[in-house]
Amino acid sequence: MPILGAHMSVAGGYWKAVEAASKVGCDCVQVFTKNNNQWRAKEMTPQDGELFQEAMQRLHLVGSLSHASYLINLASPKPDLRQKSVDALVVELERANFLGIPNVVFHPGSHTTSTPQDGLSAIIDSLIEVLERTQDLTTTPLLENTAGQGSNLGWQFEQLATMIEGVRTPDRIGVCIDTCHAFAAGYSMGTESDYEMTISEMSGTFGLDKIKAFHLNDSKKPFASRKDRHEHIGLGEMGLEPFRQIVNDERFAAIPMYLETEKGELDGRDMDEMNLEQLRSLID
Ligand SMILES: [Zn+2]
């Protein structure tokens, strides 16, 4: 059985996200450990970690993931912004480690005014520093594949492989695959053979053993549009087939999968609950 969950708000305490996840039937939960649109972070207390861990055990959740701030850009050609991003990713890893969360997912970065090649080099240099400064932590970073919007790097699997191969301790870095981003970047999963081709491209670049998490999102924007807009499962351009392939794929049975779809209610039903039900209905 796949491990299915969703991103949840930590308003009122980190443990609240675990409770909210459990309430809608999640097996795993993703959180922001700080405001994702701000650099600064509120100090954490030992109680934050204890309550989060206690809730994880009490409610039998089996996976957790932290999503890093959207401000982080390890590819920036501006030295001050790049350094600020390195420092911020280190803090993100420390905070997740404090809560007992094994991985932090982040978007690799945008080269903006420089070139993709320079951007990739900047990401590698940044990651070498991040990994050196966090070598005593259990928590490790995960590169997320992107939709390739604007100058976002990491939309081609080869780019993710280049980043991983470039760091000195590649065993301390993993990958999180977002289905919406892969679809928007031009990786088809619409039929069994397309899906297998996309999986073999992952396997031939960064390698399947690097995948530590999935983001399950449908896409509002068409195939290969390079636009990142999440849609509820089965209601977007991807349809249900890619999700049927993934939730039944034995290779990923132990990898937590998180929804990052819009919150709210539809016809009086919680949207996360609805999406989870949709995904579970696809399991053979
Ligand atoms: Zn994502």
Ligand SMILES: [Zn+2]
């Ligand atoms: Zn996205």
